[in-house]
Amino acid sequence: SLTIGIVGLPNVGKSTMFNALTKNDVLAANYPFATIEPNVGVVGVPDPRLAELAGIFSSQKVLPATVDFVDIAGIVRGASEGEGLGNKFLANIRESDAICQVIRAFKDENVVHVDGKVSPKDDIETINTELILADLQTIEKVLPRLQKESRIKKDVAPKVKAVEAAKEILEKGDTLFSQGIVQGSGKEELLHDLHLLTTKPFLYVFNVDEDELTDEDFKNEQRALVAPAEAIFLNAKLEADLAELDEDEALELLQSVGQEEPGLATLAHVGFNTLGLQTYLTAGPKETRAWTIKKGATAPEAAGVIHTDFQKGFIKAEVISFADLVETGSVAEARSAGKARMEGKDYVMQDGDVVEFRFNV
Numbered sequence: 611s612l613t614i615g616i617v618g619l620p621n622v623g624k625s626t627m628f629n630a631l632t633k634n635d636v637l638a639a640n641y642p643f644a645t646i647e648p649n650v651g652v653v654g655v656p657d658p659r660l661a662e663l664a665g666i667f668s669s670q671k672v673l674p675a676t677v678d679f680v681d682i683a684g685i686v687r688g689a690s691e692g693e694g695l696g697n698k699f700l701a702n703i704r705e706s707d708a709i710c711q712v713i714r715a716f717k718d719e720n721v722v723h724v725d726g727k728v729s730p731k732d733d734i735e736t737i738n739t740e741l742i743l744a745d746l747q748t749i750e751k752v753l754p755r756l757q758k759e760s761r762i763k764k765d766v767a768p769k770v771k772a773v774e775a776a777k778e779i780l781e782k783g784d785t786l787f788s789q790g791i792v793q794g795s796g797k798e799e800l801l802h803d804l805h806l807l808t809t810k811p812f813l814y815v816f817n818v819d820e821d822e823l824t825d826e827d828f829k830n831e832q833r834a835l836v837a838p839a840e841a842i843f844l845n846a847k848l849e850a851d852l853a854e855l856d857e858d859e860a861l862e863l864l865q866s867v868g869q870e871e872p873g874l875a876t877l878a879h880v881g882f883n884t885l886g887l888q889t890y891l892t893a894g895p896k897e898t899r900a901w902t903i904k905k906g907a908t909a910p911e912a913a914g915v916i917h918t919d920f921q922k923g924f925i926k927a928e929v930i931s932f933a934d935l936v937e938t939g940s941v942a943e944a945r946s947a948g949k950a951r952m953e954g955k956d957y958v959m960q961d962g963d964v965v966e967f968r969f970n971v
């Protein structure tokens with residue numbers, strides 16, 4: 611499944627946040643695999659449509675879409691040179707689909723900062739420098755061979771050009787992501803087999819003091835630092851507290867600090883979008899469930915997420931949009947109102963499609 615790697619300097623609140631992430635009883639019960647790996651947290655993506663569907667179908671269970679977060683042990687200055695946990699760290703990042711940097715913005719004299727002062731800008735630079743240096747090392751290993759090869763094989767020339775262009779960006783101190791060269795886009799294709807770290811989508815979590823949660827000037831400053839990446843603001847200690855409370859108490863605590871939803875819920879939403887994902891829905895008396903697919907996935911691909919046999923034996927999909935289903939009130943009503951469509955194998959799924967697949971076994 612798709613995973614987001616969490617990285618950050620020591621003492622920025624990564625463990626605190628990660629522990630809050632994994633303390634989700636509903637998910638732990640429904641997704642037993644969530645607890646197999648100690649450094650993996652499965653987070654449900656909040657989706658109010660699910661409760662509404664569950665009402666229509668009288669479903670016993672509701673299963674939200676999920677995003678997997680992997681806690682990647684502390685990065686330090688010199689990680690790209692193999693300092694500290696260097697090599698294992700880099701291998702872990704390589705396996706993630708996106709990189710989430712946790713940045714300390716909270717002030718607390720009792721919590722030592724590794725570099726002696728709290729400076730989001732410096733910390734981001736420290737982390738990005740390590741990732742950039744690691745990519746430069748990768749490129750320096752393969753470029754001479756590619757250049758040699760392109761003298762014999764003309765079709766290697768575009769790749770050499772792409773690698774040289776990437777090198778130039780990295781040497782300026784920029785990540786490839788910041789220049790639009792990101793995995794899953796056409797701009798990254800020629801570099802793909804190099805598994806460069808900075809071509810992964812980035813997102814940033816700022817661990818802030820409670821009063822900064824509502825400080826728009828402060829937040830805009832941080833957003834400018836990390837654009838085009840998304841920035842999320844939360845207080846890790848508050849998130850840990852929220853994870854211990856029931857829904858009503860949690861809501862009350864959130865309102866007292868001017869927030870509508872837990873920072874971790876925002877993180878799940880943003881992570882989901884950063885990965886280019888969307889959901890479709892299935893519903894019945896047993897369960898209402900959101901399934902995760904890539905934007906642009908076809909109906910058979912979507913069926914394959916439930917079971918590979920569904921994809922192989924795909925015949926057609928009966929699709930009702932969430933809005934139409936809510937408006938008509940039931941599948942039967944939607945059908946007689948002509949709102950239930952039979953879609954074939956070329957149908958491109960839309961976010962919020964409520965689907966029943968027909969297939970051969």
Ligand code: GDP
Nearest residue numbers: 620621622623624625626716718721845846847
């Ligand atoms: P990690 O090394 O990045 O995993 O950081 P930890 O989660 O272990 O946190 C380091 C220290 O900072 C611990 O003593 C935490 O209690 C404290 N800490 C974490 N988040 C916050 C926060 O939002 N505010 C304050 N004041 N302290 C925090």
